[in-house]
Amino acid sequence: MNVKEFLLTPNWAIRLSKLSYGPRKMIENNIVFQTPFLPQSATIQQRAWHIIHEINTVPVCEICDEFLKFQKTNKYSLYCSVKCSRKSPEVHKKKLQTEIAKCGGLDNFKTKKSKIFKEISQSLYGVDNISQAKNVKDKIKKKRG
Ligand SMILES: [Zn+2]
Numbered sequence: 001m002n003v004k005e006f007l008l009t010p011n012w013a014i015r016l017s018k019l020s021y022g023p024r025k026m027i028e029n030n031i032v033f034q035t036p037f038l039p040q041s042a043t044i045q046q047r048a049w050h051i052i053h054e055i056n057t058v059p060v061c062e063i064c065d066e067f068l069k070f071q072k073t074n075k076y077s078l079y080c081s082v083k084c085s086r087k088s089p090e091v092h093k094k095k096l097q098t099e100i101a102k103c104g105g106l107d108n109f110k111t112k113k114s115k116i117f118k119e120i121s122q123s124l125y126g127v128d129n130i131s132q133a134k135n136v137k138d139k140i141k142k143k144r145g
Contacts (some may be wrong), residue, residue, distance in 0.1 A: 003022050003027060003030045003034065004051050007031075007048045007052050013044070013045065016028075016044070024136070026043060031048060031051065032047060032050050034047070034050075035047040037050075037056055038050065038058065045074050046070040049070070049074060049075060049076075053060040057125055059076045060080075061084050062078055062079060062084070062088060063079060063084040065080075079130070080143065101143060117129075
């Protein structure tokens with residue numbers, strides 16, 4: 001059985017830990033041998049991820065190109081930091097999708113949004129649409145002379 005096949009079996013980490021020293025070392029060494037691009041501190045889980053996904057480089061942050069850290073959940077996050085994840089269009093999209101779902105659909109969302117815009121516009125300029133506000137300002141200017 002090759003190492004990748006072994007790593008694709010469920011609970012391989014538990015099964016590996018239960019092996020006797022000889023076979024366990026053999027598999028561990030094989031895993032390390034196949035992932036020389038990782039730092040020595042890399043865990044077996046991290047190395048296994050690379051072997052399973054056949055990725056021979058450490059993934060980098062989509063936003064700033066920093067190397068990513070391997071998570072306790074046994075995968076890489078998409079971004080190096082919370083700061084970068086906030087800059088991601090994906091996260092914005094997800095937030096928007098959540099908001100739309102909360103409103104009960106895109107149409108409701110649009111209605112709700114336009115209502116909010118109207119309210120803001122009304123409270124600031126006394127018009128339904130902020131684009132009308134310029135006219136309002138001009139009128140005010142004219143009145144004041
Ligand atoms: Zn980053």
